[in-house]
Amino acid sequence: MTLHVAIIGGGASGTLAAAHLLRRRSSPERLRITLVESREDVGCGIAYSTDQSSHLLNTRVHNMSAFPEEPEHFARWLERQGLSSGGGLEFVPRKVYGRYLTELIAAEPNASAVPRLRIVKQECTGLRPHEHGVEVALSDGTVLPSHFAILATGYCRDGRHEPGLDDPWSRPEKHDLAAPVVLVGTGLTMVDMVMSLLDSGQSGPIYALSRRGLLPQPHRVTKPLKLSTADIPIGTSLAYMMHWLRSTIRSHETAGGNWRDIIDGLRPHTQMLWRHLPHESRGRFLRHASSLWDTHRHRMPPASADRIADAQASGLLRIIRGHFQEAHRTAHGTNITYRPSGSREPLVLEASHAIDCRGFGRLSLPTKNRLIQSLLDDGLARVDTLKLGLDFDKHDALVDANGCSTARVFGIGPITRGSHWEITAVPDIREQAARLAELLLGTPGLNESAPRRETN
Template sequence: MTGYGARHVIIVGGGASGVLLAYQLLHQPSCRLRVTLIEQRPDIGRGIAYHTGNPDHLLNVRVANMSALPDQPDHFWRWLVSREVDVPLCPDPYCFVPRRIYGDYIASLLEQRTTDAQALSIVHGTCIEISEGPAEVAVMLSDGRRLNGDFVVLATGHDTRAPHRGHADPWAPPSAVPIDADAAVLILGTGLTMIDYVLSLLRDGHRGPIVAMSRRGLLAKPHRRVDAVKIEEAEIPFGASVVRLLHWLRGRIDTHVAHGGDWRSVIDGLRPYTQRLWRELPPRSKRRFLEHARAWWDVHRHRMAPEVEARIIEALYAGKVTMMAAKATRIEPNDAGAEITYRRRGDTRVHSMQVGAVVDCTGIVKDPRATANPAVRSLFDQGLARVDPLSIGIETDGNCAVVDRDGIPSRRLFAVGPLTRAAFWEIIAIPDIRNQCSGLATLLSRSALEPQLERKPRAPALSC
């Protein structure tokens, strides 16, 4: 597999990240690549984020910024207006459309390629093991099939945990449990996933109280029709401590607001530099950010659509939803759901409540090795991957290569999308993932031209 023949890239995960990478690989001008896309769901392009059929689940990014192609920023908008039936949903590029429609868009990227068996193969199944040899890599599926290739790229999206007893899956509709319509529901976490689940409960006619609990009890901010300001690279304090960085950012926002601007414009203007900021942040500052500043950053950076804001504010004022700054100290499952012991923020007293279900929407897994993803577990078991120093995911280098237990980046195993958050942090939204996939596709196409892959020096880090 190390000659000059067409190289074979196996992508594990056929959600948005996997499809974006497959598209870029199939459109590389320098060489011809064979691509196999493995997806366990019936449809490609949807994954966890875009498989929802709930029309209340809107994109959290405006249409204007959701093109799948870095060199065609209006690609999604043009696709959307070409579908006459959906035009009323989006009168201009500054609107927010249902995520299920965006799933249709992502899937459409490969529709013209599905009949080209020589270039693209779509395999439906669950990858349970990945192995790496000196001349090839192999993936094993749960049905016993084995696929060999030159490169494997993990594109499995957001990591998930198997729900505990008394817990509901945050990515499944409430009817899947099902949850008693009159029972109390506790949602752990108050971010955008919580908002989605609240909208699902309300759409299903839930009548019982809904309590959203997090350490600070912060609610995501809404989008507004403002444009990003131009921030010069030279004025950003790269490599500074998180304290100094936040002091600079607050000062920049205060100045902009004092001149009649909106704080969102500054946060959005910083976006082109956030990955570099994360990479150059001192290790101690990264930990401090995760412990003390992440919640503040998340609610300002990852915002909700104005239509969603209206629904959530209405539910809060009506008493259907309660936001609580507190920490659950014990969750004891019982026949009626679970009994919760908790302490409110700033209060030493212990309280308790009975709920019909608990929904964990806290996001990042506490122990990456406890992942429910068998493919990732197999890498840990073989020493082909290791947990990053912050314990927020697998470790990858600047080229998205998976780092093994000895600290050596692989020449054949890569990862894209949310799996690489330890290296890039801001890598959960399409605008970031599309650039990452474009860069990795270029890197792999260049590697495919090398007759002796394992002996060549590594290329410079790609720009994600």
């Protein structure tokens, strides 16, 4: 029997899902994948579509293989392109990684008369799961029958932005390089925008504004501490967890180690930690600790850190601690009103333009993603309790409005953030892709009839 899988979304997550399915089922006549993507570029998604060489991966080459069981896969691909030099420790441009992902699904090792992978450049507008499979509705009215569907729709950005703030991922308009620019947010998106501004010759001040003014920490070579689940206080409150983390870091540093060894040592356990964190603690983490965690966990490459430090030292880049209040377009540019930390009096920054660098935050509803909205409207999906994405069970099966696992529709990548939290970086997504491929291909009879509906 041929297994048909429809993957909705051809960014990094959808591409990794396809690559893992293709790799696991070698018999060409037994697998058909349809990858549905509404954009022209397939494989790159939002993260790897940039054409700027200074937008670097924030993960070293040796951690970016598409396949966890073959950690050298990306490094060897780079060597074949004549691009490698750092023994896996380097940070290459994200556009190069986009090419790697694109080739991953373009170059099928077992090419046959009927290709196992078909790319359909259309929007998926709805899914209708039934006992034996799922119908996938496309914007041209076509309905594709398949056994399973995988939602790889990313963060569900819908182009809605704070009025007055520019989208960091749309092509910037030409501006007066001597005029000030405001970046709202001081995370990795801000780092990208500073790189772009420096590349374009910006000479006017760059103001970067966030509540705590925290910048991503720079990468150093680390020796991740080997932690077992027994070492970690799983299931405790956020307060206890933070206390444990601080004291573990303190004793490690006293013994001559580096805090990064602990943060990286926690990496294999973070999803389990999140799942066992009491619900109330998860909310508190998002409100109070996530920005501190992110700046330590998602670090910037040393080359970017050096340019940021130079720009700060020269006064070109100025970090402001304060609460963003509003952006207001004027005849000459954009005015940003903010309240400096520790003050009640708002101040105004006048800039040529201001860019929204605050990241993805929570799912805003109603969403312009017609597929996601229709799944919610039809009761086939529900938003996770923290509104980070949709609700999925422990096998990444979509949970419907009644709390039942849908069994025919699965999720991968940031759309499953509510279940896993740390599921945005490739090293985490590729593990999820491997688990999903194993589940869909490995369970005997799974593709012949619908599995029993489980309640969540």
